Amino acid sequence: MLLESTRWVRNIMxxxxxxxxxxxxxxxxxxxxxxxxxxxxxxxxxxxxxxGNYVTPKQFQDQLRLxxxxxxxxxxxxxxxxxxxxxxxxxxxPILITFDDGYRSNLDFALPALTAxxxxxxxxxxxxxxxxxxxxDRGELQEPLMSAADLRAVGTAGHDVxxxxxxxxxxxxxxxxxxxxxxxxxxxxxxxxxxxPITVIAYPWGLADARIQRLxxxxxxxxxxxxxxxxxxxxxxxxxxxRIGINNETTMARFAWDLARLRFRGx
Numbered sequence: 622m623l624l625e626s627t628r629w630v631r632n633i634m635x636x637x638x639x640x641x642x643x644x645x646x647x648x649x650x651x652x653x654x655x656x657x658x659x660x661x662x663x664x665x666x667x668x669x670x671x672x673g674n675y676v677t678p679k680q681f682q683d684q685l686r687l688x689x690x691x692x693x694x695x696x697x698x699x700x701x702x703x704x705x706x707x708x709x710x711x712x713x714x715p716i717l718i719t720f721d722d723g724y725r726s727n728l729d730f731a732l733p734a735l736t737a738x739x740x741x742x743x744x745x746x747x748x749x750x751x752x753x754x755x756x757x758d759r760g761e762l763q764e765p766l767m768s769a770a771d772l773r774a775v776g777t778a779g780h781d782v783x784x785x786x787x788x789x790x791x792x793x794x795x796x797x798x799x800x801x802x803x804x805x806x807x808x809x810x811x812x813x814x815x816x817x818p819i820t821v822i823a824y825p826w827g828l829a830d831a832r833i834q835r836l837x838x839x840x841x842x843x844x845x846x847x848x849x850x851x852x853x854x855x856x857x858x859x860x861x862x863x864r865i866g867i868n869n870e871t872t873m874a875r876f877a878w879d880l881a882r883l884r885f886r887g888x
Contacts, residue, residue: 804840
Protein backbone atom coordinates (compact mmCIF):
# COMPACT_ATOMS: atom_id res chain seq x y z
CA MET A 622 0.00 0.00 0.00
CA LEU A 623 2.86 2.40 0.84
CA LEU A 624 4.50 1.69 -2.54
CA GLU A 625 1.25 2.42 -4.37
CA SER A 626 0.75 5.64 -2.42
CA THR A 627 4.29 6.79 -3.22
CA ARG A 628 3.82 5.99 -6.89
CA TRP A 629 0.54 7.96 -6.94
CA VAL A 630 2.21 11.01 -5.42
CA ARG A 631 5.05 10.79 -7.95
CA ASN A 632 2.59 10.60 -10.83
CA ILE A 633 0.70 13.66 -9.58
CA MET A 634 3.95 15.60 -9.33
CA UNK A 635 4.83 14.63 -12.89
CA UNK A 636 1.39 15.82 -14.00
CA UNK A 637 1.94 19.21 -12.35
CA UNK A 638 5.39 19.74 -13.83
CA UNK A 639 5.01 18.44 -17.38
CA UNK A 640 4.16 21.06 -20.03
CA UNK A 641 0.51 21.13 -21.02
CA UNK A 642 1.06 20.57 -24.73
CA UNK A 643 2.97 17.37 -23.96
CA UNK A 644 0.30 16.20 -21.52
CA UNK A 645 -2.74 16.50 -23.76
CA UNK A 646 -1.41 17.56 -27.16
CA UNK A 647 -2.80 21.08 -26.79
CA UNK A 648 -1.28 23.80 -28.95
CA UNK A 649 -2.62 26.67 -26.85
CA UNK A 650 -4.40 26.97 -23.52
CA UNK A 651 -5.49 30.07 -21.59
CA UNK A 652 -2.71 31.41 -19.40
CA UNK A 653 -3.47 30.42 -15.82
CA UNK A 654 -1.80 32.29 -12.97
CA UNK A 655 -1.92 30.51 -9.60
CA UNK A 656 -1.32 32.48 -6.42
CA UNK A 657 -0.24 30.84 -3.16
CA UNK A 658 -1.15 32.28 0.25
CA UNK A 659 1.02 31.57 3.28
CA UNK A 660 1.09 33.02 6.79
CA UNK A 661 4.02 31.60 8.78
CA UNK A 662 6.80 29.26 7.68
CA UNK A 663 8.05 27.91 10.98
CA UNK A 664 7.78 24.94 13.30
CA UNK A 665 4.41 24.94 15.07
CA UNK A 666 4.99 26.14 18.64
CA UNK A 667 3.28 24.45 21.60
CA UNK A 668 0.03 26.18 22.43
CA UNK A 669 -0.65 27.48 18.92
CA UNK A 670 -4.40 27.78 18.45
CA UNK A 671 -4.57 28.35 14.69
CA UNK A 672 -2.21 25.62 13.53
CA GLY A 673 -3.39 26.10 9.96
CA ASN A 674 -1.44 29.36 9.83
CA TYR A 675 1.83 27.40 9.81
CA VAL A 676 3.82 25.59 7.15
CA THR A 677 6.95 23.85 8.36
CA PRO A 678 10.32 24.73 6.80
CA LYS A 679 10.64 21.22 5.36
CA GLN A 680 7.22 21.43 3.73
CA PHE A 681 8.08 24.83 2.29
CA GLN A 682 11.41 23.65 0.91
CA ASP A 683 9.74 20.63 -0.71
CA GLN A 684 7.14 22.92 -2.30
CA LEU A 685 9.84 25.22 -3.68
CA ARG A 686 11.62 22.21 -5.20
CA LEU A 687 8.41 21.19 -6.94
CA UNK A 688 7.87 24.70 -8.28
CA UNK A 689 11.41 24.82 -9.63
CA UNK A 690 11.13 21.35 -11.18
CA UNK A 691 7.88 22.40 -12.80
CA UNK A 692 9.41 25.46 -14.41
CA UNK A 693 7.31 27.97 -12.48
CA UNK A 694 8.51 31.56 -12.45
CA UNK A 695 7.44 33.93 -9.70
CA UNK A 696 6.03 37.30 -10.74
CA UNK A 697 5.07 40.46 -8.89
CA UNK A 698 1.63 41.98 -8.83
CA UNK A 699 3.03 44.91 -10.80
CA UNK A 700 4.02 42.50 -13.58
CA UNK A 701 0.66 40.74 -13.43
CA UNK A 702 -1.34 43.97 -13.56
CA UNK A 703 0.77 45.27 -16.44
CA UNK A 704 -0.03 42.05 -18.30
CA UNK A 705 -3.73 42.48 -17.59
CA UNK A 706 -3.55 46.03 -18.99
CA UNK A 707 -1.93 44.70 -22.15
CA UNK A 708 1.37 46.39 -21.33
CA UNK A 709 3.59 43.36 -20.79
CA UNK A 710 4.02 39.62 -21.11
CA UNK A 711 4.38 36.84 -18.57
CA UNK A 712 6.49 33.67 -18.53
CA UNK A 713 4.77 30.44 -19.62
CA UNK A 714 4.21 29.25 -16.03
CA PRO A 715 3.88 32.32 -13.81
CA ILE A 716 3.03 32.13 -10.13
CA LEU A 717 2.33 34.66 -7.37
CA ILE A 718 3.68 33.77 -3.92
CA THR A 719 2.23 35.74 -1.02
CA PHE A 720 2.46 36.01 2.77
CA ASP A 721 -0.32 37.54 4.86
CA ASP A 722 0.22 39.59 8.03
CA GLY A 723 3.99 40.11 7.80
CA TYR A 724 5.26 37.80 10.53
CA ARG A 725 8.87 38.52 11.40
CA SER A 726 9.65 34.79 11.61
CA ASN A 727 9.43 34.62 7.82
CA LEU A 728 12.68 36.59 7.69
CA ASP A 729 14.45 33.63 9.33
CA PHE A 730 13.70 30.99 6.69
CA ALA A 731 10.91 31.59 4.16
CA LEU A 732 12.14 34.73 2.40
CA PRO A 733 15.82 33.65 2.31
CA ALA A 734 14.73 30.23 0.96
CA LEU A 735 12.70 31.92 -1.76
CA THR A 736 15.60 34.15 -2.73
CA ALA A 737 18.01 31.20 -2.82
CA UNK A 738 15.58 29.29 -5.07
CA UNK A 739 15.23 32.24 -7.44
CA UNK A 740 11.69 33.19 -6.41
CA UNK A 741 10.20 36.45 -5.20
CA UNK A 742 7.10 37.04 -3.10
CA UNK A 743 4.69 39.66 -1.81
CA UNK A 744 4.23 40.39 1.89
CA UNK A 745 0.88 41.90 2.90
CA UNK A 746 1.43 44.06 6.00
CA UNK A 747 -0.95 45.51 8.61
CA UNK A 748 0.12 49.14 8.66
CA UNK A 749 -0.64 50.21 12.25
CA UNK A 750 0.91 47.07 13.73
CA UNK A 751 4.37 47.19 12.18
CA UNK A 752 6.82 45.99 14.80
CA UNK A 753 3.99 44.82 17.05
CA UNK A 754 2.12 41.49 17.18
CA UNK A 755 -0.97 39.77 15.75
CA UNK A 756 -3.36 41.41 18.21
CA UNK A 757 -6.39 40.69 15.98
CA ASP A 758 -6.02 36.97 16.83
CA ARG A 759 -7.62 36.92 20.23
CA GLY A 760 -6.60 33.91 22.27
CA GLU A 761 -3.74 33.06 19.90
CA LEU A 762 -0.03 33.16 20.63
CA GLN A 763 1.25 36.65 19.97
CA GLU A 764 4.17 36.68 17.54
CA PRO A 765 6.27 39.61 16.31
CA LEU A 766 5.39 41.33 13.05
CA MET A 767 7.91 42.96 10.74
CA SER A 768 8.80 46.57 11.43
CA ALA A 769 8.98 49.28 8.78
CA ALA A 770 12.75 48.73 8.64
CA ASP A 771 12.20 44.99 8.16
CA LEU A 772 9.80 45.66 5.30
CA ARG A 773 12.25 48.01 3.63
CA ALA A 774 14.86 45.24 3.85
CA VAL A 775 12.33 42.85 2.31
CA GLY A 776 12.06 45.21 -0.65
CA THR A 777 15.82 45.51 -0.94
CA ALA A 778 16.02 41.70 -1.09
CA GLY A 779 13.79 41.69 -4.18
CA HIS A 780 10.41 41.00 -2.63
CA ASP A 781 7.37 43.26 -2.60
CA VAL A 782 5.18 44.71 0.18
CA UNK A 783 1.49 45.53 -0.18
CA UNK A 784 -1.44 46.29 2.12
CA UNK A 785 -3.39 44.11 4.55
CA UNK A 786 -5.40 47.08 5.96
CA UNK A 787 -4.63 49.14 9.07
CA UNK A 788 -5.87 46.82 11.84
CA UNK A 789 -6.92 43.52 10.16
CA UNK A 790 -10.73 43.73 10.63
CA UNK A 791 -13.48 41.88 8.78
CA UNK A 792 -14.18 44.65 6.29
CA UNK A 793 -17.62 43.29 5.44
CA UNK A 794 -18.78 44.09 8.99
CA UNK A 795 -17.78 47.78 8.80
CA UNK A 796 -19.50 50.91 7.48
CA UNK A 797 -18.33 52.44 4.21
CA UNK A 798 -16.50 55.19 6.10
CA UNK A 799 -14.60 52.74 8.30
CA UNK A 800 -13.74 50.55 5.32
CA UNK A 801 -12.25 53.55 3.51
CA UNK A 802 -10.28 54.46 6.64
CA UNK A 803 -8.86 50.94 6.79
CA UNK A 804 -8.06 50.73 3.09
CA UNK A 805 -6.90 54.24 2.23
CA UNK A 806 -5.22 54.76 5.58
CA UNK A 807 -3.15 51.61 5.19
CA UNK A 808 -2.16 52.52 1.64
CA UNK A 809 -0.96 55.98 2.65
CA UNK A 810 0.81 54.79 5.80
CA UNK A 811 2.71 52.08 3.94
CA UNK A 812 3.60 54.42 1.09
CA UNK A 813 4.99 56.89 3.61
CA UNK A 814 6.96 54.20 5.47
CA UNK A 815 8.31 52.44 2.41
CA UNK A 816 8.54 55.19 -0.21
CA UNK A 817 6.80 53.09 -2.88
CA PRO A 818 3.32 52.83 -4.40
CA ILE A 819 0.86 50.49 -2.69
CA THR A 820 -1.64 49.19 -5.23
CA VAL A 821 -2.85 45.79 -3.96
CA ILE A 822 -4.98 44.92 -0.93
CA ALA A 823 -5.24 41.51 0.71
CA TYR A 824 -8.66 41.54 2.33
CA PRO A 825 -8.44 40.25 5.93
CA TRP A 826 -9.83 36.74 6.35
CA GLY A 827 -10.13 36.65 2.55
CA LEU A 828 -13.53 38.37 2.75
CA ALA A 829 -14.61 40.96 0.18
CA ASP A 830 -18.07 41.37 -1.30
CA ALA A 831 -19.00 43.71 -4.17
CA ARG A 832 -19.26 46.70 -1.79
CA ILE A 833 -15.75 46.15 -0.42
CA GLN A 834 -14.32 45.77 -3.90
CA ARG A 835 -15.94 49.03 -5.00
CA LEU A 836 -14.55 50.81 -1.95
CA UNK A 837 -11.11 49.35 -2.65
CA UNK A 838 -11.17 51.14 -6.00
CA UNK A 839 -12.28 54.35 -4.26
CA UNK A 840 -9.35 53.94 -1.85
CA UNK A 841 -6.86 53.86 -4.71
CA UNK A 842 -6.18 50.14 -5.23
CA UNK A 843 -5.75 48.44 -8.59
CA UNK A 844 -6.22 44.91 -7.29
CA UNK A 845 -7.40 42.86 -4.33
CA UNK A 846 -6.84 39.25 -3.33
CA UNK A 847 -9.09 36.72 -1.64
CA UNK A 848 -8.71 33.09 -0.56
CA UNK A 849 -10.23 30.61 -3.00
CA UNK A 850 -8.92 27.34 -4.39
CA UNK A 851 -8.85 28.52 -7.97
CA UNK A 852 -6.31 30.12 -10.30
CA UNK A 853 -6.56 33.40 -12.18
CA UNK A 854 -7.37 33.88 -15.86
CA UNK A 855 -7.74 37.00 -17.99
CA UNK A 856 -11.44 36.99 -17.11
CA UNK A 857 -10.84 37.01 -13.33
CA UNK A 858 -11.68 40.33 -11.69
CA UNK A 859 -8.53 42.11 -10.55
CA UNK A 860 -10.40 43.14 -7.40
CA UNK A 861 -11.07 39.47 -6.59
CA UNK A 862 -7.91 37.58 -7.51
CA UNK A 863 -7.89 34.04 -6.15
CA ARG A 864 -5.20 32.58 -3.91
CA ILE A 865 -4.74 28.96 -2.85
CA GLY A 866 -4.28 28.78 0.91
CA ILE A 867 -1.30 26.62 1.94
CA ASN A 868 -0.97 25.23 5.46
CA ASN A 869 0.72 22.40 7.35
CA GLU A 870 -1.98 19.95 6.27
CA THR A 871 -1.32 20.58 2.57
CA THR A 872 0.31 17.36 1.37
CA MET A 873 2.72 17.36 -1.54
CA ALA A 874 0.18 15.36 -3.54
CA ARG A 875 -2.49 18.01 -2.89
CA PHE A 876 -0.05 20.83 -3.66
CA ALA A 877 0.92 19.27 -6.99
CA TRP A 878 -2.62 18.21 -7.87
CA ASP A 879 -4.00 21.70 -7.31
CA LEU A 880 -1.36 23.24 -9.54
CA ALA A 881 -2.24 20.72 -12.26
CA ARG A 882 -6.02 20.52 -12.16
CA LEU A 883 -6.90 24.12 -11.30
CA ARG A 884 -5.43 25.31 -14.59
CA PHE A 885 -8.63 23.97 -16.17
CA ARG A 886 -11.14 25.23 -13.61
CA GLY A 887 -13.04 28.44 -14.20
CA UNK A 888 -15.18 30.44 -11.80
